[in-house]
Structure formats: structure tokens, C-alpha cells
Amino acid sequence: MTGLLPIVEQLCDCQTDAERADWLLRVPQGVIYRDHASICMVLRTAGFLAGVDYIDAEFAAINSTRSRQGCWRDSVLLTIGAARAAMLDVARKGGAA
Numbered sequence: 001m002t003g004l005l006p007i008v009e010q011l012c013d014c015q016t017d018a019e020r021a022d023w024l025l026r027v028p029q030g031v032i033y034r035d036h037a038s039i040c041m042v043l044r045t046a047g048f049l050a051g052v053d054y055i056d057a058e059f060a061a062i063n064s065t066r067s068r069q070g071c072w073r074d075s076v077l078l079t080i081g082a083a084r085a086a087m088l089d090v091a092r093k094g095g096a097a
Contacts, residue, residue, distance in 0.1 A: 020048050021090035032058050057083040
């Protein structure tokens with residue numbers, strides 16, 4: 001028993017960076033918000049620092065101020081777009097970014 005929620009334990013069970021990247025791209029943003037520290041710990045322990053960068057970018061976006069229309073600002077969109085593209089690359093190619 002790790003004390004982690006089952007969805008985060010799924011991340012612990014990932015064997016490759018590609019599996020971790022896939023998990024990161026699919027996990028609900030609410031889980032990223034709630035379990036940010038635990039997720040970062042798991043990723044650091046696995047040596048997947050690109051995943052830490054990604055989760056930090058998602059966490060920052062979740063907590064960012066939005067425009068009057070309720071949208072993320074352009075700088076946030078660009079950051080998240082680049083971070084997601086990097087994770088997609090890892091997930092597709094099977095290795096670290």
C-alpha cells in the first residue's frame with residue numbers, strides 16, 4: 001500500500017517513459033491539480049524529468065489567470081502546446097524527450 005490514489009499508482013506501474021507520457025496526456029486535470037506533488041515525486045523517482053517539466057506546465061496553466069473571455073492567454077497556450085507536443089513525441093517514439 002503506497003498511500004497514493006489508484007490513478008497515481010497506475011503511473012507508478014508504468015515501465016517506460018512512453019507509458020508515463022501516455023498516462024500524463026490522459027490523466028484528468030483535476031488529478032494534476034490535486035496530486036501534483038505526488039506525481040512529480042513518481043516522475044523524479046523514475047528519472048523522467050521531461051515529465052516533471054510537463055506536469056509543472058499543466059499545473060501552472062490550471063492556476064493561471066484567464067482572459068476576459070475565459071480563455072488561457074497566448075503565452076499559456078504556447079507553453080502548453082509545446083509541452084504536450086513533447087509528451088506526444090515521447091509517447092510515440094517510446095523514449096525520453
